Amino acid sequence: MRLGSVLAATAAACGGAEPRPTVVGPPDLTARPHGPDDPIVARVDGRPVHASCVAAQAAGRRVDRATALDDCIALELLAAAAIARGLDRDPAVAAAGRDAAATALIDREFRARYQRFDDLPGELRAQIEANYADRQGGAPMRRSMFARVNVAREDVDGPRDRAAEAVATAAYRTLAGRGDLFAADVEAAVRAAAAADPSLTVEVARASPTRADFGLNEHYRAGLFQIPAVGMVSPPTRTPWGWDLILFLEERQIPPVDRAALYAKAFPEARRALFEQWSTGLARRRQIRLEPEATLRRRLGSVERGGAAAGAP
Structure with missing residues (x-):
């Protein structure tokens, strides 16, 4: 199962033999600390601004700390205004949060773990090394x-x-x-x-x-x-x-090829194959239940018609 399917299946997964409806409220837009050593440096209507936000802004925009703090305060002001207008209950906001969570999962559990050839599992490395053995010798x-x-x-x-x-x-x-x-x-x-x-x-x-x-x-x-x-x-x-x-x-x-260069070239494709295995493993740990075909056609058709109507001039 590919990335989009796995993420959708994981997001829609439910436990138990019979899925039960879950009441979901608006996402909490309050800034979270990045750890125990992430102090609050300001508040906007009681909402915290953490030092990690200031550090990230200063590094990302290459500005001084005062400018970075102003940026973070402005962000909290915008968040407060969005909540006042009910945008925290917008389905698109919830979807963006869900997508960000899925991306964070991939970043932390896959990308951070497999960054170079030597990070790959031993069995996969051995297979690649065998395939390229004649080019090395x-x-x-x-x-x-x-x-x-x-x-x-x-x-x-x-x-x-x-x-x-x-x-x-x-x-x-x-x-x-x-x-x-x-x-x-x-x-x-x-x-x-x-x-x-x-x-x-x-x-x-x-x-x-x-x-x-x-x-x-x-x-x-x-x-x-x-x-x-x-x-x-x-x-x-x-x-x-x-x-x-x-x-x-x-x-x-055939001139021998430098091992490091050869395996670095093979690494991207090997990591893509490993990602397929990893994402399939996530899907297997979840319960996926599709509605009957007729129900899917009816519901998807209504969504498409609604989208077309909403986008019509």
Whole structure:
């Protein structure tokens, strides 16, 4: 469940088997101290102004303490005027308070806890470290090309599959043992062998996998890394798409990446995934009850019509 859903579910959650209506009064707009060492420095009609407000204003606006105190007093004056006009009973004010509480929960229990890679749970860190292991150690990368005799999925193990294998085998016999091959040599050999059967199609492309690169088909990677030297071609290799002759073009080491930089780059996405788990855990601890579909349509429709009417000129 995503953030919006979790927050809505948490706000609407109720305990017990049967939800009971709760009478909710207007939110209390009285300023609260930030701790036992947050003294009152002024009062406005009896409403307290705390030192923490002055400190926050002074730091946020970069003003002196006298100006910051004036700001905090002005804020209390505005709050008193809002209460006098009944704005503390406005649903939007209550909603803003609820949203602020939800944001505070995220800030204190999630953002403050997970600020860098080393803050992530050990299991998640180990998974990321394993995924990036080949980038840290300077793993070998092989550039390659292949000429493929295509085999459709519905033709696997049938006559066309065997015909494609025969073409790849015939082309390989003309290239086997040579160490001076170029991409054009392999393509020409496969196309020449396939010319006898116009129903077969040939595909040519390049790929650069590493041994630990799971982005490529394992059969292709195994075929490439069994070739002993640059300029040589693999025996016919069956991949999910057909029969390949793979040419080894070049090998080089991937430069090692600084661990801290690599994991810092991975951290934002990892934290997003962890947040999904965290928010789902919050939802599981709450009771969520949806009204029947017909009731939802009726109530949501009335809200939308009311909103449209309120916003009409």
